[in-house]
Amino acid sequence: xxxxxxxxxxxxxxxxxxxxxxxxxxxxxxxxxxxxFFYWSNIKDFQTQFALMNIGSHILPNLKQKDNIEIxxxxxxxxxxxxxxxxxxDLQSIKINFSKYNLNGFGSFFVFHKLDNLDYLSDNNIxxxxxxxxxxxxxxxxxxxxxxxxxxAYLDDSNTIKSLMPTSFFFNEYIPQTRFDDVNxxxxxxxxxxxxxxxxxxxxxxxxxELIDILSYKCNYLNTLExxxxxxxxxxxxxxxxxxxxxCRPVIFKYQLNDFDxxxx
Amino acid sequence: MNYxxxxxxxxxxxxxxxxxxxxxxxxxxxxxxxxxxxxKIFFVKNxxxxxxxxxxxFPYEIKSxxxxxxxxxxxxxxxFLGLFDRNQDIFQDSIYMNSEPTWRSNISIQSxxxxxxxxxxxPYSITQKNISLVSCNPMTQFSNNVRSFFYLVNLFNxxxxxxxxxxxxxxxxxxxxxxxxxxxxxNYFDISxxxxxxxxxxFKSTRHGGIPIYFNFSTDYHSLSLExxxxxxxxxxxxxxxxxxxxxxxxxxxx
Numbered sequence: 100x101x102x103x104x105x106x107x108x109x110x111x112x113x114x115x116x117x118x119x120x121x122x123x124x125x126x127x128x129x130x131x132x133x134x135x136f137f138y139w140s141n142i143k144d145f146q147t148q149f150a151l152m153n154i155g156s157h158i159l160p161n162l163k164q165k166d167n168i169e170i171x172x173x174x175x176x177x178x179x180x181x182x183x184x185x186x187x188x189d190l191q192s193i194k195i196n197f198s199k200y201n202l203n204g205f206g207s208f209f210v211f212h213k214l215d216n217l218d219y220l221s222d223n224n225i226x227x228x229x230x231x232x233x234x235x236x237x238x239x240x241x242x243x244x245x246x247x248x249x250x251x252a253y254l255d256d257s258n259t260i261k262s263l264m265p266t267s268f269f270f271n272e273y274i275p276q277t278r279f280d281d282v283n284x285x286x287x288x289x290x291x292x293x294x295x296x297x298x299x300x301x302x303x304x305x306x307x308x309e310l311i312d313i314l315s316y317k318c319n320y321l322n323t324l325e326x327x328x329x330x331x332x333x334x335x336x337x338x339x340x341x342x343x344x345x346x347c348r349p350v351i352f353k354y355q356l357n358d359f360d361x362x363x364x
Numbered sequence: 365m366n367y368x369x370x371x372x373x374x375x376x377x378x379x380x381x382x383x384x385x386x387x388x389x390x391x392x393x394x395x396x397x398x399x400x401x402x403x404k405i406f407f408v409k410n411x412x413x414x415x416x417x418x419x420x421x422f423p424y425e426i427k428s429x430x431x432x433x434x435x436x437x438x439x440x441x442x443x444f445l446g447l448f449d450r451n452q453d454i455f456q457d458s459i460y461m462n463s464e465p466t467w468r469s470n471i472s473i474q475s476x477x478x479x480x481x482x483x484x485x486x487p488y489s490i491t492q493k494n495i496s497l498v499s500c501n502p503m504t505q506f507s508n509n510v511r512s513f514f515y516l517v518n519l520f521n522x523x524x525x526x527x528x529x530x531x532x533x534x535x536x537x538x539x540x541x542x543x544x545x546x547x548x549x550x551n552y553f554d555i556s557x558x559x560x561x562x563x564x565x566x567f568k569s570t571r572h573g574g575i576p577i578y579f580n581f582s583t584d585y586h587s588l589s590l591e592x593x594x595x596x597x598x599x600x601x602x603x604x605x606x607x608x609x610x611x612x613x614x615x616x617x618x619x
Contacts, residue, residue: 117392120392120393125601125602133601150503150563152500156535157596157599158596158600158608158611158612159611160615160616190535190536192502192535192563192564193563194563223603223607224603225600225602225607225608226602226603227600228601230594230598230599231502232502232503232591236587237587239582239586239587240582240586241505241510241580241581241582241589242503242505243480243588243589244578244589244591245482246591246593246594271390271392272390272391272392273390274385274387274388274389276383276389276467276483277383277470277483278385278426278428278470281479308424337385337426345392346465348389348465353479355477355479356477356478357477357587358478358587360472360478360479360480362481362483362591363483364483
């Protein structure tokens with residue numbers, strides 16, 4: 100009975116009706132590679148870098164195996180731009196700078212790892228997941244790092260990207276535990292790994308907890324949305340995000356006097 | 365139950381701040397009710413907990429505290445904070461902040477030009493036992509114009525400052541440096557020079573652990589970066605992830 104209640108179909112139903120919901124679902128087959136859907140931006144002098152590591156060395160270090168890595172890169176409206184392949188030796192790490200691959204604009208990307216020997220993980224229903232470290236910089240700034248945010252998707256046998264981010268029939272509320280009244284301008288960055296559009300609303304609250312504005316958006320499959328909020332006099336104290344995605348946690352980008360702050364909400 | 369902290373200042377051009385929100389991130393995953401709480405600030409002084417009922421916080425309120433203000437009042441300390449009931453002991457567990465996703469605060473370092481932050485917390489569970497540390501840091505950057513610091517924030521329920529060593533090794537398992545750390549302390553070290561020729565550095569300790577945080581900033585203080593590393597279990601998803609964590613830690617501890 101427990102098995103029936105906890106299989107992926109049951110999870111889907113539970114999440115749709117928000118009955119004991121889960122933040123993520125599990126890939127239906129063993130040995131699948133999981134990745135966040137990471138944000139990238141290469142506009143003018145702004146650059147993105149990914150710290151790529153042989154993930155096998157970090158989860159099964161005694162096996163000493165090569166890591167075959169595939170990076171799938173999409174632009175802001177979900178257009179597939181490029182697939183990058185890397186093979187890293189045991190314990191090897193490199194930095195991938197997006198500006199070296201003729202990538203302009205912004206969007207999101209996946210990093211999937213393929214290890215030859217996954218027997219131990221498979222036997223224990225464990226999946227490799229890439230939620231690593233992305234760096235962003237302006238021309239004169241240091242690399243400003245942020246780690247991955249979600250177990251967003253997995254790569255199936257036919258190299259199709261499948262979502263692990265559940266949705267529900269109802270709107271769900273997510274409140275980043277951070278304040279926004281220390282800046283005049285900020286961006287909330289969202290993307291969508293589900294193969295249908297996700298509607299969401301952003302409620303902006305002022306210093307007396309009063310509702311100031313409601314912004315409505317829709318994010319299509321593999322799209323990335325940068326929602327810029329500009330309010331003079333640092334009027335916005337906090338935000339509520341209401342979405343049919345169960346766990347709609349954005350990347351937060353705050354404009355600073357000389358630079359920027361970026362972190363996941 | 366989660367705890368929060370302020371990062372100690374490296375120099376007078378930098379200050380740190382914490383924003384605490386009395387609101388769970390997702391109502392759907394939160395089983396308790398939000399109520400008025402008391403913000404207690406605490407630190408170890410003369411082998412005793414110095415506990416200050418510093419402020420109160422109403423539901424949906426955000427409170428911010430800066431290190432320089434606390435330093436003026438209480439001297440230079442490693443400050444820890446939490447949301448408590450008035451009579452609650454600081455190490456008395458509570459379900460109030462049990463939340464999925466985790467209940468966090470915004471922890472930042474600021475200069476007059478910029479600010480860098482991350483959403484962080486210290487889980488109650490790691491204050492109740494001696495934990496070890498393996499932190500693999502690929503957020504390396506080496507330049508004459510960049511300074512890099514390692515923070516290790518340790519909070520343990522016994523009010524003592526016990527010394528322990530964190531070793532820095534490279535991915536060939538060669539020892540780079542040993543850092544002297546203390547429990548119940550926001551430890552920090554300049555690690556700029558160790559980034560030269562190293563894409564990854566591993567910070568490890570068998571005796572005690574904590575929250576490993578990496579801070580980079582430009583020497584003109586115009587640009588700052590702050591992020592923690594994931595614990596080893598975050599490289600995998602599903603199943604018994606602690607088996608993986610154990611194997612990884614044993615691998616690095618052998619060197």
